[in-house]
Amino acid sequence: IKMLEDDRYKAETNSESFESKVKDLVIEVTSINSILMKMEAAEGLQTERVEKLEENIRVLEQTKSDLSIRAENAERQIQVLEENILTLETALEKEQEAHNNT
16 A cells, blocks of 8 residues: 555656646747747738838839939930020121121
8 A cells, every 4th residue: 555655646746747847838838929929910010111111112213213304304405405505696696797797
């Protein structure tokens, strides 16, 4: 009977030890799940941030393209105006010479 009581005591002690370990592991798993959920939420926020930044990049690239086209048009207009100025200056000089010769 003594051996059976000793075996029962060892079994109870082992059972209590295992139950304690199970409780510790449940707490650890709960903690890890909480951390995982926080990380998943942060990943979602990060994904949104990346999408917003990519959209901003697309908008800025389009704006750059539009401004580049406007600058090229302005340069062409400046060239035309400079040519017109030269033509008018030449015509003015001819008129002044013709007026001075008369």
